[in-house]
Amino acid sequence: MAKRLIIAILLLGLVVGGIVWFKYFRDGMIAQFMAGRVPPPVPVTVQMVDPVTWTPGIDAVGTAISARGVDLAIEAGGLVRSIGFASNDRVTEGQILLQIDDDSERAALAAAEAALGVTQTEAVRAATLTERGVGTANAVETALAQEQSARAQVAQVQTALDAKTLTAPFEGVIGIPRVEVGQYVTPGAIYATLQDLDQMFVDFTVPEQQIGALDLGREITVSTDVGSFSAEGRISGIEPQVDPRTRLVSVRAIVDNPGARLYPGQFLRVRVALPAEEGVITVPQTAVISSLYGDSIYVVKPDGDGLKVEQAFVTLGRRADDRIEVISGIADGDQIVTSGQNRLSNAAKVVIDDTVELSPPATAPASE
Template sequence: MFKRLFIAIILLGLVVGGIVWFKYFRDEMIAQILGGMTPAPVPVNTETVDPITWEPGIDAIGTSLSARGVDLAIESGGLVRDILFAANDEVTQGQHLVQIDDDSEKASLAAAEAALSVAQAEARRATTLTERGVGAATTLETAEAQVESARAQVAQVQTALDAKELVAPFEGVIGIPQIEVGQWVSPGTIYATLQDLSTMRVDFAVPEQQMASLVLGGVVTVASEVDDFSASGRIIAIEPRVDANSRMVSVRAVVENPSGRLLPGQFLRVRIALPVEENVIAVPQTAVTSSLYGDTIYVLRGEDDALTVEQVFVTLGRRSGGRIEVVEGIEGGDRIVTSGQNRLTSGARVVIDNSVALDAALGE
């Protein structure tokens, strides 16, 4: 019995020992195989850094406003008798737009003019009598005062009559009528909008840190995402204070709009041009990798048949379009990685493959 138990223990030990030996043997062989393998070079897109001519600018978001634009309102209440314009008509200054019923004012004007005629006749008679010496001076003065009073009454009624005829205060494009023929309207009722679209204003704001770059007459470029509209203009006003809540400075520019494609209230991208700078190091923004430790760029080292990369910390500056200025860290002539950095570590082997970027550009 003891002999059988001893043999079973020996067999069990051999089996367990064999399993443990096989595990360690397998792990050692895998480590040797992996240790002898060389990772394949990582394909990356690259670019040679060359100093460029930098066209700095200040980018902002703006809103378009017509240089002259108003909501036309009723001056004197009454019944709308006639609407003499249609939506989007181009009207001229002084053009008759709306007629409010004015029969009562016309009757009042006729009565005032008649009273003026009577007063003038009385004044002439008083003047004749005074010249003959049979009339009192006070009578003449009273007659002349009545003439002036009647003349003022005529002018007052004429003003009320003119208020019934609504005209365009300036040349422009009129909007959709907000009233109807036969409608009773009160003073102040908006009946249409009138916009002069030949010249447009653009209001925008820039951070207070960039105030020093703002000058009256400075060149600006505006672009709309609608209909690919773009135009150049100039700064005409800078608010002489900084908004305490946003820390922004309000700026107004003016641009020509002869085609009338730009409308009031549109969203615009604004760029203020600044003086051109030469020999600036700028790289594609895709070349920069940002982390908690700072901003880095992978720079190629070695010959073409044995290229590696070095992760270099850089100091960044201004942005313009798809490029960003590098103040410190790389210099002209360096070859940098512009895409594919997510698979790289410092010292990794790489191979240049710029065909990927070319295909992507063609695909767009």
């Protein structure tokens, strides 16, 4: 019985030992194979670093405001007799837009003019009597004063009569009528809006750090998110103070509005053009790798008969569209990886894949 137990223990030891030996043998062979194995080069796309002409600018959002635009109000109350416009009519300066009932004013004017005629006659009679030595100088002065008072009364009634006829203060496009014929209106009530759409103001704000880049007459470009509208203009005013709550400066520009495609109150994207800069190094944003250690770019270097990459940490600057400025870390003439970085590590071997061709633009816009 003891002999069988000893034989069983020996056999079990041999089996366990064999398993352990096979494990170490297998791990050693795998390590030896991996140590001698050279991974294939990683296919990447590359681009040559070439300085470009960089056009910096200040991007902002603005609001369109008509250069001349008013809400037309009733000057004198009464019943609306007639409306001389329709929605979106283009009216001329002086065109009658609204007529308020003026019968009482016309009657008052007729009475005032009659009274003026009487005072004029009295003044002539007083002057004639004085010349004949019958009248007195005091009577002449009294008659002239009554004539002047009557003239003032006529002017006052004429002003009240004129207030019942409302005309366009300038040429422009008028909006939707807010009153109806026969409606009783009171002074100050808005009856329409009038906008001159030939030129528009654009109001926008910029951070206080960019005040130094602004000056009167500097060119701007405005665009909308609707209808692909774009127009150029110039800065016409800069607020001489910074808003202490927002630290922003208010700026106004004036732009032409061909075809009246831009309306007051519309949202606009504004770009203030700054002087162009030569020799700025830019790269596609896809070439930049961001991590906790900083921003880096893989630079392709020769390695014997092949190529390898070196990870270069860079300092980035301004961005515009799909380009980004590189202040330091790479130089003119470097060949950088633009795609395929997810399989790369420092000193990894690469092969250039030309199936995707990326070339830097001759010029590139920039945002401050």
